[in-house]
Amino acid sequence: MGKSVNARLAEELSVGEHQVAATVRLLDEGSTVPFVARYRKEMTGGLDDAQLRLLDERLRYLRELDERRSAILASIEEQGKLTEDLRAALVAADTKSRVEDIYLPYKPKRRTKAQIAREAGLGPLADRLLADPTLTPESVATEYVTETVTDPVAALDGARHIVIERAAEDADLVGAVREKFWAEGVLRTAPRSEAVAATPTGQKFRDYFDFTEPLRSMPSHRVLAVLRGEKEEVLGLTFDAGDDDAYQAMIAAALGVNLTGTAPATPWLRTAVQWAWRIKLMIAAEADARLRLRRGAEDDAVTVFARNLHDLLLAAPAGARTTLGLDPGFRTGVKVAVVDGTGKVVDTCAIFPHQPQKKWAAAKQVLTGLVDRHQVDLIAIGNGTASRETDALAAELLGELRSSGAQVPATAVVSEAGASVYSASEYAGHELPHLDVTLRGAVSIARRLQDPLAELVKIDPKSIGVGQYQHDVNPGTLARSLDAVVEDAVNAVGVDLNTASVPLLTRVSGVSAGLAESIVAHRDVNGPFRTRAALLQVPRLGPKAFEQCAGFLRIPHGDDPLDASGVHPEAYPVVRRILDRAGVTLAELIGDTRSLHALQPNDFADDRFGVPTVTDILAELEKPGRDPRPAFTTATFAAGVEKVADLTPGMVLEGVVTNVAAFGAFVDVGVHQDGLVHVSAMSDKYVSDPHEVVRSGQVVKVKVLEVDTDRQRIGLTLRLDDEVGRGAKKPGAPKHERRQGGRSPQRADDVGRGGKPAQTTGKGRRPAPAPTGSMADALRNAGFGR
Structure with missing residues (x-):
């Protein structure tokens, strides 16, 4: 067994x-x-x-x-x-x-030619020829001519199909051929026709018009790119197995055939082996290689998306401060929303400071009034169209406030990814029923700055747009992985039971969507929860659900201070034993680092709660309900740098990592077009995974290496001592470093453009065409492309 x-x-x-x-x-x-x-x-x-x-x-x-x-x-x-x-x-x-x-x-299957041949009694003919190649096929075949088998040629044809099927159903042979094909095979791509290649869609795949790469080493982003090119009927894919003779030798060995023999039946047997390879085993191995390529690429793509989503969800929260959200736009204006420290909307409007209206002064006056009236602490600016222009408006506003001695809010640029999806969602309609869809986006932007996790859980993770090829992977696999990331992030941080939304509660351990709605309904009718135990009064929330969720639901300022911590209610007796031993009250012990460090977990462990749990309890008492997320920081974009044309090689800028792909990271330096830091330009050491160095949302300093204004392309490096004009590599860098990565298109219209992720809001930066000239050379030297 x-x-x-x-x-x-x-x-x-x-x-x-x-x-x-x-x-x-x-x-x-x-x-x-x-x-x-x-x-x-x-x-x-x-x-x-x-x-x-x-x-x-x-x-x-x-x-x-x-x-x-x-x-x-x-x-x-x-x-x-x-x-x-x-x-x-x-x-x-x-x-x-x-x-x-x-x-x-x-396996039950439709009748094959081999089955028909067996039914006609040709199995013994195949067996005799395999066992004794000295037999003359034509002569032996005459013995098997019947009413069904009309002549020796038909008999030999049927016997051949039996031999072929025998080889194709040999499990050991099939497995060996599959692994050899995978280890030695290559994939070749070419345009299906010159006419297709010349179309705009075809040009997006031009880097794959003459492309060859070993199956085993082909990175996931290129796999998904060529598969998309095939799906869009631009590319033709050819799998090259390598040496056909080697595969035929494997088949011959499995069948016991001597391909080099001179016996009368050898030519017939050799033909059967060749057919077995060409019409059965090669096709099966190719199908398996294609499936393996796709599955491996999808797994990698899902992993990249999951890591980026994890980083984005656990980005630093600005906290419960009154925030003014600005959703930038030109023609339709800048949508404005003010939310208080709890995220409640207290004011909304629209201003039109940019073209074509250009009501700059009026817009500043409106914003000044809102900041003063609501005592605004933070200004969150969406990073889509008109973001830098709106940022300039905010900077001028803050300068005037500072000169007048008034309160000056801090500003931060916030990712808009998925904001439009939220605005048009059923939940947004329920949460903000009296607001226009466009204003809901400004509310979401403001709340994202306060607490990214609490706001982003309202959006389908696939719509947040921090993935690599999320549109090309299995939806079920992607959803399961991303849901796990969201669940882990929410429960790692913990949730305020008295302020959490239904989407946030739904991500808490043990809480279903229906149960989350019941919790909120109970809270609305009965007021805030004073204790965790009160959760058991919620309809349909039984002991099992309570066990699973109670430790992750926090009640700040409740009746029991432990309810604000990560200590599970089932372990409260352990805390009582600790207090009895220490001879202090809970209020005295909480935060008393010296006293807590003096306690030994072994002294309080028992059959149910061992040393690991007691150790966690002591850590919680030291910093109850501690937030694992980093401290809030923002990038300061350089003054006067608002578009790609303002950049010059050699500039050192501060920026925010917007996305991390297999081949590098994209960084927003405030010019509406993210720059690329290729994986080979991230460290002086070899980097196999960009996530080892950076994460989405991280504030970094980068140096501009190359700028192509026409193509809207920016080459960046994290190594601030890199020489300008040498691309994203140092002299003498090993070839494997320079060749890492490649393009990672997110949607069909991004193919061949260096993997710039598509914006999900429909209002972000547009990827530019593939670069040429010196910028193209720099990117290709960095391994960007084939």
């Missing part, structure tokens, strides 16, 4: 089988990953959320594998063909593809 699922998981994750067994039991009982990671460390042996997510994913795969294996065993047994050797082979198979390879000869 093969290994159990738990044993296989333990081996894959390099952890104890008892840890896996405990985790699987908890998950099967309905516990969430955040709950298990935070409050069941004793049971899991301290597995963290990343390990638990991987375990959960692999558990799903292995269970699906076992279900499929059981179904196949039942099918073969029903056919009366299940032998002990076959059962053993299926039990030992550790992947879905291996199971399917073994099942192939027994």
Whole structure:
């Protein structure tokens, strides 16, 4: 019997089988990953959320594998063909593809030429020719001529199909050919026609008009790019297996055929081997390679999106301060919304400082009145069209306020990604029913500055637009991964029970959408929750849901100070024991670092709450409800630098990382077009993953290396001592560093443009055409492109 699922998981994750067994039991009982990671460390042996997510994913795969294996065993047994050797082979198979390879000869299928030949009694002819190549095929075939088999040629043709199918259904041979094809094969692409290549759509894929790359080393962004080119009927894809003779030799060895022999049947057998390769095994290997390429590329793309989303969700919050949100625009004006410290909308309007109206003075007057009337602390400016012009308006406003001695708010540029999706959503209509759709965007921008996590959870993660090829990956896989990221982020930070929205509560461990609505409805009718225990009064919120969610729901200024911390209510007795031993009150102990560090977790551990939990409790008492997110900072864009033409090589600027892809990072330096820091320009050391160096939302200093005003392209480096004009590489950089990456188009109209992510708001920067001249040379030297 093969290994159990738990044993296989333990081996894959390099952890104890008892840890896996405990985790699987908890998950099967309905516990969430955040709950298990935070409050069941004793049971899991301290597995963290990343390990638990991987375990959960692999558990799903292995269970699906076992279900499929059981179904196949039942099918073969029903056919009366299940032998002990076959059962053993299926039990030992550790992947879905291996199971399917073994099942192939027994899989019900439409009648094939080989089946028809067997029914006509030609199986023995195939067996005789394989066993004894000294036989003369034409002579032997005459013995099998019947009413159904009209002549020796038909007999030999049928026998050949039997031999071909035998090779195509040999599980070991199929697996070996598949792996050889993957290891040695290459992918070639070319335009389907000159006419298609000349079209605007075709030109977006011009970097792949004469493209060849080994399958095994092809990076995910290029895989998805060429697959999109094929889907849009611009590119033709050809899989080159390599040396055909080598594959035919493998097939011959599996069939016991000597291809170099001189026996009478050798030519016939050689032809059967060639056909087996060309019409069966090569096509199957190509289909498998295509599937493997897509799956690997999708996995990488999902990983990139998940990392960027994680960084964006856990960006530093500005906090509960009155914020004025500006959603910039030219013709339609700048939409304005003021929200108080809790995010409640207190004022809205529209101003028209830019062309064509150019009511600059009137706009400043309106904003001055709003800042004064509502005591505005922060001004959040969307980063879409007219962002820098609106930023200039705000700067002039602040200068006048400063001169007059009035309160001067701080300003920050905020990503608009997904704002329009939120504005038009059903939830936005419910949350802001009296506001026009355009004004809702300004509200969202203001709230994003206050608390990015609380606002972004209202938007489908796929619409936030920080991914790499999110439009080309499996929607189910992407949604499952992104939902896990959002869930982990929300529960890592914790949620204020008395202010959280329904979308935010829905992401809390153990809280469904319906339960979140019940919590808010109960809060609206009965007022703020005073204790966590009061949650049990919410309709349909039972003990299990309470267990899962209570530790992540916080009640600042409630009846029990512990309700504002990450200590789970089930562990409150442990805190009471700690207080009794220390001889102090809870209020005296909270924040008393010296006293808390003097306590030994072992002294308070018991059969239920071990040292890991007690250690976490002491840490929580030191800083109750601590926020894991970084301190709030903003980038200061250089004065007078508002468009690409204002940039010059050698400038050192401050900017914000807007997106991290497999080949580098895009940085907003305040000119409406993000610049690229290629992975080879991130460090003096080799960087295999840009996420090792930067994250979305991070404020960085960059140096401008190259500027192509015509093409709106900006080459940047994080190495401030890089020489200008040498692209994003240093002299003598290893070739593998210069060749990393490539283009990573997000949507069809971004292909071949260096992977600039598409804006989801429909009002952001437009990607420019591919660069030429010196800028193109610099980017290609950096490995940008093929």
